[in-house]
Amino acid sequence: xxxRREMLRTSAAVATTIAIPRIAGAQEAKGFxxxxxxxAVEALEPSIDAETxxxxxxxxxxxxxxNLNKALVGQPEWLSKPIEEVVANYKKLPEAIxxxxxxxxxxxxxxxxxxxxxxxxxxxxxxxxxxxKAIDASFGTLDGFKKExxxxxxxxxxxxxxxxxxxxEKPLAIAKTxxxxxPLMDGGKVLLGCDVWExxxxxxxxxLRAKYLEAWFAVVNWNFVxxxxxxx
Numbered sequence: 001x002x003x004r005r006e007m008l009r010t011s012a013a014v015a016t017t018i019a020i021p022r023i024a025g026a027q028e029a030k031g032f033x034x035x036x037x038x039x040a041v042e043a044l045e046p047s048i049d050a051e052t053x054x055x056x057x058x059x060x061x062x063x064x065x066x067n068l069n070k071a072l073v074g075q076p077e078w079l080s081k082p083i084e085e086v087v088a089n090y091k092k093l094p095e096a097i098x099x100x101x102x103x104x105x106x107x108x109x110x111x112x113x114x115x116x117x118x119x120x121x122x123x124x125x126x127x128x129x130x131x132x133k134a135i136d137a138s139f140g141t142l143d144g145f146k147k148e149x150x151x152x153x154x155x156x157x158x159x160x161x162x163x164x165x166x167x168x169e170k171p172l173a174i175a176k177t178x179x180x181x182x183p184l185m186d187g188g189k190v191l192l193g194c195d196v197w198e199x200x201x202x203x204x205x206x207x208l209r210a211k212y213l214e215a216w217f218a219v220v221n222w223n224f225v226x227x228x229x230x231x232x
Contacts (some may be wrong), residue, residue, distance in 0.1 A: 030079065031068075031069035031072070031079045032065050032068055032069055032079070032083060032108060033065060034057070034058075034061055034062050034065050035112050035115065037053070037057055037115055038115060038116060038119075039119070039120055041053040041054050041057070043120040044118055044119075044120065044121070044219045046215070047121070047215040047216055047218050047219045048118070048204075048215075048216070048219065049203065049204045051203055052199075052200070052201065052202075052203045052204055055199070055203075056111075056195075056199060056200060057111075057115070060107075060111075060197075060199055061107070061108070061111040061112075063104075063107075064103075064104045064105075064107030064108045064111065064180070065104075065108050067100065067103075067104040068086075068100075068101065068104035068105050068107075068108055070100075071097045071100035071101050071104060072086075072097070072101065074097075075093060075094075075097075078093065083105060083108055083109045083112065084109060084184060086101065086105045086109075087102075087105045087106055087109045087182055087184050087185060088184050088185065088187075090102050090105060090185070102180075102181070102185070103179065103180050104180070106179070106180035106181055106182045106185070107180035109182055109184070110161060110180055110182055110193060110195070111195070113190065113193055114193060114194075114195055116221065116224050117192055117193060117194075117220065117221050117224055117225065118216075118219045118220065118221055119219060119220075119221035119223070119224070120219070121218055121219055123221075124219065124220055124221040124222050124223060124224075125221070125222040125223040125226070126222050127142060127222050127225075127226075128222075128226075129226070130226075130229065130230070131222070131225065131226045131229045133171075134171035134172050134229065135172060137170060137171050137172075138167060138170040138171050138172040138173065139172070145164075145172075145174075146217060148174045149162055149164060149174055149192075149194070150162075150210070150213050150214065150217075152174045152175070152176045153176070153194050153196045153209070153213045154209060154210050154213060155176070156176045156177075156178070156196050157178075158178065159178065159179055159196070159197040159198065160176060160177055160178040160179060160181070160196055160197070161176065161177050161180075161181075161182075161193050161194065161195055161196060162174070162175075162176050162193065162194045162196060162213075163175040163176065163177065163183055163188075163190055163191075163192065163193045163194075164190075164191045164192035164193075164225070165183050165188045165189055165190055165191060166188070166189040166191065166229075166232045172191070175188065189228075189232055190228070191225050191228045191229055191232075192220065192225050192228075194213065194216055196209060196212075196213070200212070
């Protein structure tokens with residue numbers, strides 16, 4: 001069994017070898033940059049421990065940013081676009097760099113959203129108003145939504161994400177994507193997302209993804225979700 005030091009070393013190594021979002025503070029003229037966390041690294045404890053948050057943000061997310069910039073070196077005009085536009089239109093790029101932009105652009109956007117979709121316990125508000133009405137109309141109750149969302153995160157095979165998106169037949173819908181794919185790539189409108197890659201939870205929860213997902217719900221930033229829903 002790996003020691004804690006070996007696990008950290010392995011996590012860092014994986015982050016730096018990953019093949020090559022309009023997010024405030026996330027880009028400059030010369031390319032994309034790592035956005036700052038909207039809270040201290042320990043703010044989401046006990047749901048998300050400070051050690052995992054630090055590695056996840058400064059190693060994994062930073063790797064996506066660095067590799068995205070490398071992939072777009074020959075496409076300077078794309079380095080100045082909002083990351084949402086890059087991700088939604090990556091198939092317009094030369095075929096040779098599409099996989100790198102898909103993986104790393106998606107990783108940058110998804111994580112830039114993810115940090116904002118969480119808040120210090122007791123500060124993220126709760127579903128209410130139009131958002132709550134949409135949840136009730138789509139899932140029956142808030143508990144019904146939570147059950148479906150957690151199931152999506154638990155049944156996503158391998159690495160990926162669970163999402164709450166604007167629906168087509170109902171106001172809202174649940175989706176899941178592999179790797180760093182985003183619903184935005186298929187025209188979807190994201191309201192909430194949970195990272196179910198092992199690097200998001202393995203230091204604290206080991207192989208217990210269900211336990212991580214349950215704990216994660218305590219730090220959902222419903223105020224931010226409501227803002228996105230109001231702009232849908």
